[in-house]
Amino acid sequence: MSVLVVAEHIRGQVRDVTRELIAAGRELGPVTVAVIARDPSALVGAVDVEGVEEIVTVEVAAAEFENDAYQAAVEALVASRQPRVTLLGFTVNSMGYGPAVAAKLGLGFASDVHGVVLEGDAVIATRSFYGSKVSAELEFPGAEGVLLLLRPTTWAPAEGPGSARVSSVEVPAAPSRARHLELVEPAGSTDVDITQADFLLSIGRGIGEQENVERFAGLAGKMGATLTVSRPLVDAGWVPAARQVGQSGKTVKPSVYLAFGISGAVQHLAGMKTSGTIIAVNTDPEAAIFSVAHYGASADMFGVAEELEKLF
Amino acid sequence: MRVVVCVKQVLQLGDEVEFTADGLDVDPDYLDAALNEWDSFATEEALQLRERLGGEVVLVTCGAKESEPALRRCLAMGADRAIRIEGAGGDPFSVARALAEVVRAESPDLVLCGVQSSDAVQAATGTALAELLGLPRTAVVTSVDYDEGSRKAVVDRELEGGLRDRVEVDTPAVLTIQTGINQPRYANLRAIKQAEQVEIDVRSTAGGGTPAYRVRRMFLPARGGGAEMLDGSPAEIAARIAAIVKERLA
Ligand SMILES: Cc1cc2nc3c(=O)[nH]c(=O)nc-3n(C[C@H](O)[C@H](O)[C@H](O)COP(=O)(O)OP(=O)(O)OC[C@H]3O[C@@H](n4cnc5c(N)ncnc54)[C@H](O)[C@@H]3O)c2cc1C
Ligand SMILES: Nc1ncnc2c1ncn2[C@@H]1O[C@H](COP(=O)(O)O)[C@@H](O)[C@H]1O
Numbered sequence: 001m002s003v004l005v006v007a008e009h010i011r012g013q014v015r016d017v018t019r020e021l022i023a024a025g026r027e028l029g030p031v032t033v034a035v036i037a038r039d040p041s042a043l044v045g046a047v048d049v050e051g052v053e054e055i056v057t058v059e060v061a062a063a064e065f066e067n068d069a070y071q072a073a074v075e076a077l078v079a080s081r082q083p084r085v086t087l088l089g090f091t092v093n094s095m096g097y098g099p100a101v102a103a104k105l106g107l108g109f110a111s112d113v114h115g116v117v118l119e120g121d122a123v124i125a126t127r128s129f130y131g132s133k134v135s136a137e138l139e140f141p142g143a144e145g146v147l148l149l150l151r152p153t154t155w156a157p158a159e160g161p162g163s164a165r166v167s168s169v170e171v172p173a174a175p176s177r178a179r180h181l182e183l184v185e186p187a188g189s190t191d192v193d194i195t196q197a198d199f200l201l202s203i204g205r206g207i208g209e210q211e212n213v214e215r216f217a218g219l220a221g222k223m224g225a226t227l228t229v230s231r232p233l234v235d236a237g238w239v240p241a242a243r244q245v246g247q248s249g250k251t252v253k254p255s256v257y258l259a260f261g262i263s264g265a266v267q268h269l270a271g272m273k274t275s276g277t278i279i280a281v282n283t284d285p286e287a288a289i290f291s292v293a294h295y296g297a298s299a300d301m302f303g304v305a306e307e308l309e310k311l312f
Numbered sequence: 313m314r315v316v317v318c319v320k321q322v323l324q325l326g327d328e329v330e331f332t333a334d335g336l337d338v339d340p341d342y343l344d345a346a347l348n349e350w351d352s353f354a355t356e357e358a359l360q361l362r363e364r365l366g367g368e369v370v371l372v373t374c375g376a377k378e379s380e381p382a383l384r385r386c387l388a389m390g391a392d393r394a395i396r397i398e399g400a401g402g403d404p405f406s407v408a409r410a411l412a413e414v415v416r417a418e419s420p421d422l423v424l425c426g427v428q429s430s431d432a433v434q435a436a437t438g439t440a441l442a443e444l445l446g447l448p449r450t451a452v453v454t455s456v457d458y459d460e461g462s463r464k465a466v467v468d469r470e471l472e473g474g475l476r477d478r479v480e481v482d483t484p485a486v487l488t489i490q491t492g493i494n495q496p497r498y499a500n501l502r503a504i505k506q507a508e509q510v511e512i513d514v515r516s517t518a519g520g521g522t523p524a525y526r527v528r529r530m531f532l533p534a535r536g537g538g539a540e541m542l543d544g545s546p547a548e549i550a551a552r553i554a555a556i557v558k559e560r561l562a
């Protein structure tokens with residue numbers, strides 16, 4: 001049962017998710033890590049951790065990720081090595097080529113996978129449906145191999161020194177039809193750094209109307225908390241992006257994270273689930289946020305806010 | 313120009329759940345339907361391109377008759393026509409294969425999908441569709457600057473942490489659209505009424521081909537280690553929260 005892990009990197013740094021994939025992969029079988037980059041040799045050290053048998057490098061022309069180059073490289077590696085399981089992170093880069101590789105090669109495929117086991121020779125993946133409220137076990141009938149996009153921050157990153165063989169493979173350059181031009185930093189904020197605050201009061205779409213934001217900003221002020229938000233409030237233009245918690249916002253780890261009207265989508269949880277104490281208020285008793293919260297209340301956020309205002 | 317937008321009617325679970333007798337899905341009685349949030353942003357982006365460059369916006373969905381309200385919502389926003397495909401399986405590859413047949417025949421200049429569907433969170437259908445169509449693609453797009461003369465688009469991909477990757481993509485292409493790229497318009501009552509009258513072009517697909525996966529069992533996740541629930545009146549809940557906060561920050 002061989003496993004191919006595709007390393008993810010940006011600006012010359014291997015991203016954490018790569019060692020998480022290695023951790024998941026080494027439970028299944030011998031792991032080969034593919035490093036696809038303009039200068040792959042500079043990245044090899046970062047993926048040579050315990051449990052990696054082989055590191056295979058593929059040199060490509062582009063300075064940063066391009067989906068055609070990754071697709072060509074991964075297709076070539078899957079064709080030549082026939083891994084039973086190919087593991088990618090459930091990340092923005094993978095979304096651009098992972099499903100294409102699997103669809104083209106006829107591999108079984110699933111994304112946002114948070115559990116993988118082998119039953120004999122069969123790969124069984126677990127993922128969620130319906131707003132993370134139910135789980136499902138998936139099987140992959142009729143597929144020789146499977147390609148899975150694993151949910152980040154689910155497996156503890158593999159550690160320990162490795163002693164992998166390193167080899168390199170040449171893959172004919174694919175014409176790049178979507179070309180990297182430049183990386184653009186998100187607009188900076190001078191007014192707040194939510195990653196430094198010890199107490200965050202976070203509001204989500206349960207707020208309903210823009211007018212209500214001010215009320216919770218006021219409550220945060222009274223309680224000595226910094227106001228943060230889920231993405232829809234930023235998308236709507238109600239709150240600046242510097243206050244967004246989650247995968248495309250900031251990752252935070254305050255002592256207390258008090259969430260009002262946030263459902264607990266996977267991309268939100270990715271940014272706050274390691275907070276010290278998580279308290280969630282949501283009218284829906286089955287909201288996914290309660291699966292990571294330490295304390296929860298199935299209640300109307302406005303009613304609770306009104307009472308909290310009196311206590312601070 | 314012709315822009316095809318793939319839209320999905322998503323199914324949302326409330327606070328109660330029962331599974332179907334075979335244990336492979338949620339009983340439809342417990343699910344409410346809605347237009348996938350991402351697809352309203354994709355539709356808005358298509359409408360803005362049409363307003364600038366002329367042409368038409370064509371909607372395509374895969375699903376049973378019950379999924380037509382999603383199409384009608386987007387028609388009410390201003391899309392020109394809508395196609396519904398019957399008979400495809402629910403996994404992203406089966407859906408992408410069914411979409412590909414219809415989208416190819418439209419010879420679009422751009423195909424817009426949502427980044428993901430909120431009920432399934434796969435972020436897979438658009439990229440699989442691009443592969444089946446042999447088209448370039450970019451995923452998680454937060455801005456589109458399309459140049460008709462050169463038939464290229466400069467788009468931003470939004471990466472983790474909000475960093476953006478500016479990409480030049482050859483078109484026709486498939487783009488998966490991220491929320492926040494625009495502010496989707498509201499349809500007025502008249503437009504909603506008119507959209508009710510539009511005839512939806514229904515096609516069927518033979519299906520077939522290997523699915524991406526097959527659900528073997530659906531179940532409620534174990535709530536082990538879940539939250540301690542605070543009960544009582546809002547005042548009692550607030551008092552407990554205040555006590556916990558004060559203790560943790562002390
Ligand atoms: C690539 C990518 C990156 C993303 N990055 C992020 C990110 O960084 N951060 C992020 O947050 N999201 C991100 N998202 C979006 C994410 O998938 C969800 O759409 C989003 O987190 C939902 O926000 P929400 O919980 O506020 O809204 P909803 O999911 O709509 O939830 C609102 C909640 O409020 C509750 N509610 C309603 N009324 C009340 C009331 N009166 N009192 C109490 N509760 C109430 C409801 O029960 C519901 O649970 C990303 C998505 C993608 C595809
Ligand atoms: N049944 C469907 N019909 C039409 N488009 C779909 C369907 N399912 C998914 N899509 C498109 O693919 C996007 C991503 O969905 P998913 O891959 O399921 O997360 C959606 O935003 C739609 O644009």
